Amino acid sequence: xxxxxVIVGGGVGGTIIANLLAKKMRQEVKKGDxxxxxxxxxxxxxxxxxxxxxxxxxxxxxxxxxxxxKLLDPMVGLHLHPAVKIDKDKNEVHLKNGVxxxxxILVIATGSKPAPEVIPGxxxxxxxxxELDACLKLRHELMNFKGGKIVLAIGLPHKCPVAPLEVTxxxxxxxxxxxxxxxxxxxxxxPIGRLHGLEPVANFAAKTFPERNIKSETLFxxxxxxxxxxxxxxxxxxTLKYDLLITIPPHKGAQVIEDSGLGQNGFxxxxxxTLKMEGSNNVYVVGDxxxxxxxxxxxxxxxxxxxxxENIASEIRDGLTPFRxxxxxxxxxxxxxxxxxxxxxxxNNPPNIVPPSSLIHWFKLTYNxxxxxxxxxxx
Amino acid sequence: xxDLKDIKxxxxxxxxxxxxxxxxxELIKEMRQQPVGAVIEVISGDAGSAKDVPEWLKKVNQExxxxxxxxxxxxxxxxxxxxx
Numbered sequence: 001x002x003x004x005x006v007i008v009g010g011g012v013g014g015t016i017i018a019n020l021l022a023k024k025m026r027q028e029v030k031k032g033d034x035x036x037x038x039x040x041x042x043x044x045x046x047x048x049x050x051x052x053x054x055x056x057x058x059x060x061x062x063x064x065x066x067x068x069x070k071l072l073d074p075m076v077g078l079h080l081h082p083a084v085k086i087d088k089d090k091n092e093v094h095l096k097n098g099v100x101x102x103x104x105i106l107v108i109a110t111g112s113k114p115a116p117e118v119i120p121g122x123x124x125x126x127x128x129x130x131e132l133d134a135c136l137k138l139r140h141e142l143m144n145f146k147g148g149k150i151v152l153a154i155g156l157p158h159k160c161p162v163a164p165l166e167v168t169x170x171x172x173x174x175x176x177x178x179x180x181x182x183x184x185x186x187x188x189x190x191p192i193g194r195l196h197g198l199e200p201v202a203n204f205a206a207k208t209f210p211e212r213n214i215k216s217e218t219l220f221x222x223x224x225x226x227x228x229x230x231x232x233x234x235x236x237x238x239t240l241k242y243d244l245l246i247t248i249p250p251h252k253g254a255q256v257i258e259d260s261g262l263g264q265n266g267f268x269x270x271x272x273x274t275l276k277m278e279g280s281n282n283v284y285v286v287g288d289x290x291x292x293x294x295x296x297x298x299x300x301x302x303x304x305x306x307x308x309x310e311n312i313a314s315e316i317r318d319g320l321t322p323f324r325x326x327x328x329x330x331x332x333x334x335x336x337x338x339x340x341x342x343x344x345x346x347x348n349n350p351p352n353i354v355p356p357s358s359l360i361h362w363f364k365l366t367y368n369x370x371x372x373x374x375x376x377x378x379x
Numbered sequence: 380x381x382d383l384k385d386i387k388x389x390x391x392x393x394x395x396x397x398x399x400x401x402x403x404x405e406l407i408k409e410m411r412q413q414p415v416g417a418v419i420e421v422i423s424g425d426a427g428s429a430k431d432v433p434e435w436l437k438k439v440n441q442e443x444x445x446x447x448x449x450x451x452x453x454x455x456x457x458x459x460x461x462x463x
Contacts, residue, residue: 237438294397350398
C-alpha cells in the first residue's frame with residue numbers, strides 16, 4: 001500500500017524536504033509506493049533574507065519571489081489551502097476547504113512570523129523588515145529620513161538572529177553613503193548583557209560599534225512603546241526616545257499548531273537529534289517550528305531537512321531512522337555594504353568569526369541570486 | 380523554600396550545546412510566555428549563565444530560586460511572580 005508523506009508548510013524547510021524526498025525515492029514515487037504532498041497557504045515562495053537588501057534599494061520584490069508550484073518537483077502534490085487542524089491521533093491534516101489528508105508520515109514546517117501585537121504600542125510605533133508590507137513601509141521611512149534618533153529594539157524569540165546586527169551595519173554604511181551619518185544617532189539595543197547571543201559575534205560588535213559611532217543599550221527587553229511620545233521602555237526600566245523605531249518583533253509560530261494542541265505559541269516540543277515531535281514516532285518538525293533552543297534560520301531548516309529526508313527514506317525502506325541532526329547552523333553576516341563574514345557551529349563546536357572580507361560579501365550576494373536551488377534540493 | 384533538587388519545573392529548557400540564542404535569552408523568552416506562577420528551569424553548559432540569570436531576574440523583579448551545579452552544567456531555576 002502506498003505510503004503517504006504530508007508536509008505542512010511551503011517555506012524553505014518544507015520545500016526542500018518534498019523535493020529531496022521525491023528525488024531520493026524517485027522509483028518508489030513513480031511506482032506509486034509513496035505519495036508526497038505539500039500543504040501551503042501561499043502560492044508564492046518568498047526569499048525572506050532578501051528583505052534586508054530590499055530595505056535599502058538593493059533588491060526588488062520580483063527577485064525575492066517564485067511560484068511554489070514551479071519550485072516543487074512535478075511528482076509532489078501541492079494543496080494551496082491552509083491547514084486548520086492537525087489530528088496526530090488520527091494521522092489527519094484538515095484543510096480550510098474541508099479536505100482531509102491522511103498521512104503515514106507527517107512533516108510540520110509551518111515556520112514563525114513577527115507578532116508585534118505582543119508588545120503594547122509596537123505595531124503603532126515600530127517598523128520592521130521581516131515581512132514584505134512592513135519592509136516596504138520601513139523603506140519608505142528610511143528613504144525620507146533626514147536625520148534624528150534611530151532605536152533598534154529586539155523581541156524574543158525571533159528568527160535570523162544576526163539580522164539585527166546586519167541591518168545596523170548596513171544602515172550605518174548606507175547613511176554614510178548618503179552623507180547624513182553625522183545627523184543620525186543610532187542606538188542598538190539587545191536583550192542580554194552583551195551585543196549578541198553568540199559571544200564571538202558580541203565581541204566583534206563591541207569592537208566595531210565605537211569605530212562606527214553606533215550606540216548600544218544592553219539588557220533591554222521591550223515592555224511598551226508610546227507611539228505619540230515616540231518613546232520605548234524596557235522591562236529593565238530604561239526609556240529611550242526615538243524618531244524612527246526599527247524593531248525585530250517577538251515571533252510566534254503558526255496558529256494551526258496552537259489550535260491543534262501541538263505546542264505553545266506555535267512551537268512544537270522536538271527531539272534535538274531525531275527532529276521527531278516529542279512523544280510521536282511519525283511526525284517530524286523542521287526549522288522555526290521546533291521549540292529547540294537553536295537559531296531560527298533558513299540554514300537550520302536546510303541542514304535539518306537533510307536529516308529528516310534520510311530518516312524518512314530509511315524508515316520506509318528499512319524501518320530504521322539512524323540519522324541524527326548535529327545542530328549545524330551557518331549564517332552569513334553582512335558587516336557593511338561591501339564586506340561580510342560568517343559563523344558556523346553545531347552542538348559540539350562553538351562558533352568562531354572570521355575577519356570580514358569583500359569575498360564573503362560577494363559570496364552572500366551570489367547566494368541571494370542562486371537561493372532557489374536550495375528549496376529545489378540542488379544546493 | 381523547597382529544596383532545589385525537589386523542584387519540578389513547569390518548563391525545562393536544555394540549552395546545553397546551543398550557542399545561539401543562548402541560555403539567558405531562552406529564559407527571557409519563557410518568562411514572557413509562561414503564566415504567572417510558572418517555574419522555569421534552564422540547563423546551561425555556560426558557567427556565566429549562573430551569574431547572568433540572577434542579575435537579570437533582579438533587574439526585572441522576578442524570583443530567582445537558585446542554581447544547582449552538576450557535572451559541567453548548571454540547572455538554573457526561576458519563578459514568574461508577576462506579568463511582564
